[in-house]
Amino acid sequence: MPKISGLLDRTKRSQIWKSIFRHDVPRDERGRAQVVLTNVFLHLHPVRTPKSGIRVRYTWCMGGLTFFIFLIETITGILLMFYYRPTLEYAYTDIIDLGEQVPLGIMREIHRWGAHAMIITVWLHMLRVFMTGSYKPPREFNWAIGVILLLLTLLLSFTGYLLPWDQLAIWAITVGSNMARATPFLGHEGPGAAFLMLGDINLVHAGDDARFALLGGRFVGEGALLRFYVLHCLFIPFVAAVLMAVHFWRVRKDGGISGPM
């Protein structure tokens, strides 16, 4: 036993150990705070949480669960990207393969269930924040950030919807993207598009409006599949991650988790 403890001591005195852990085992409040403040992962969490902040009956933990599911979606999504090819030729069959040939065929289902669950938790989180009045000043800015995050969550589901490239996907996105035709001034059937004319030439038409930009074409085809893939895997998650950082930061700066101010 003394040999082992001696080894432990030597390890703790080594440069490698000291370069990773800047502090001894914390024994007082100051030490604990220091550990949290000097660790990149721990510092994401507040040094101290009010007792009301961990009352599950009050918070439902829905914000935390949403973030947890976002992490699950990120990990499973990255794994799915190893097999899925967003082309007309392979998209549909790759999804079949992911279920039937690839080990752990449940991976894609986890990703899909996670998407459903995330919508539910986001919605419940919003409901809780509303019912407890936590959107009121000084938290009104964070509420607005949250609304954008809700929109991004819905867009993640919408863009992911197309990727299986089956009949349901194609026609659902056809129907969904047709709404962009009615965008004011930017959609060729929207209000204001009729005013943007040069002589009898429409400046906003089916070949250059908001829907076209979304689909990369006049209908849901190869361009739309690739665009939705990039939006789903890179663009929207990136924007959402940045806004989530702002969201969490503001939770702490605006008075902590929704306890009484």
Add this chain to the structure above:
Amino acid sequence: MSEENIDLSEFDEIPDRVARARAKAEALRKAREAAAGDASGETPSDEASSQAPDETGGESAAAEVDLSSLDEIQDRVARAKAKAELMRKARGGAKPAPSGAPARKAASTADRAAAARALTQKTDEPAEERVIVQTSPAPPAIRPGPERTQAVAEGGMTTRRGFFTWLTLAWASFAAASAAGLLGFGRFLFPNVLFEPPQSFKIGFAEDYDLGVDERWKDKFSVWIVKSTQDMFALISVCTHLGCTPNWLGNEQKFKCPCHGSGFYMSGINFEGPAPRPLERARIVLAEDGQVLVDKTRKFQYEKGHWDNPESFLRI
């Protein structure tokens, strides 16, 4: 709230330092006020920005303005200007107040002070910053002599005015570059070449088609060719409800949309389901070689009376 307290509590001495800094700032401000008190009528802007309410200059003037006549105001302004002129001459273009010098020095070191303040610096930087914010004189009072008005002063140093000129230019260029980048980003989303079937195409001769609905171009061009004994027209196969593609049901002689059940007659007129209006027709004309040319860039809508247009159908 609680979070900030915790951040501070790591450095126990901070509250002490803040208190000392506040006290020092207060003392400095009072000293400066006392120094500036006898020169309180110096310039109008100086009074308005920095003097305390019990001073005799700006505040009482403001109180009297409502009561006094216009002449009085003009008199006061003239007197104030004369006095300011005198003061400036007396100083010979030097800096306005003794306390101005440390303030300027603090301004030049403010960045460094902010960066290094955390643990080791002396405690008085915040105090000096407070002094700058509260009592630095208005720009006209510290206007330098004529020899300093060039963009570059002696020794190659940029003057304040030159610096702000460049700063404005820099920000303007940055904003312009950002706007250009954003425009380019938007344009990038619209490809120059589309790998889609053309919008306008020849479909062969009219005699090639039988009476009724012909589906041969539905997959490629999204049109049905409908032919009757009198005319022939091209019906666009996009449901007017939400854009799905209906099926032609020969037995029931109708178009039926699988998405939400809209139904259309052979003419394209809607009669069941949620579709709000009839299907659209495309421009159909005879090409020079006698073939039928369908042009989808020009659409004809029944509810707008377009179907009377001679290019919306082909007389047979």
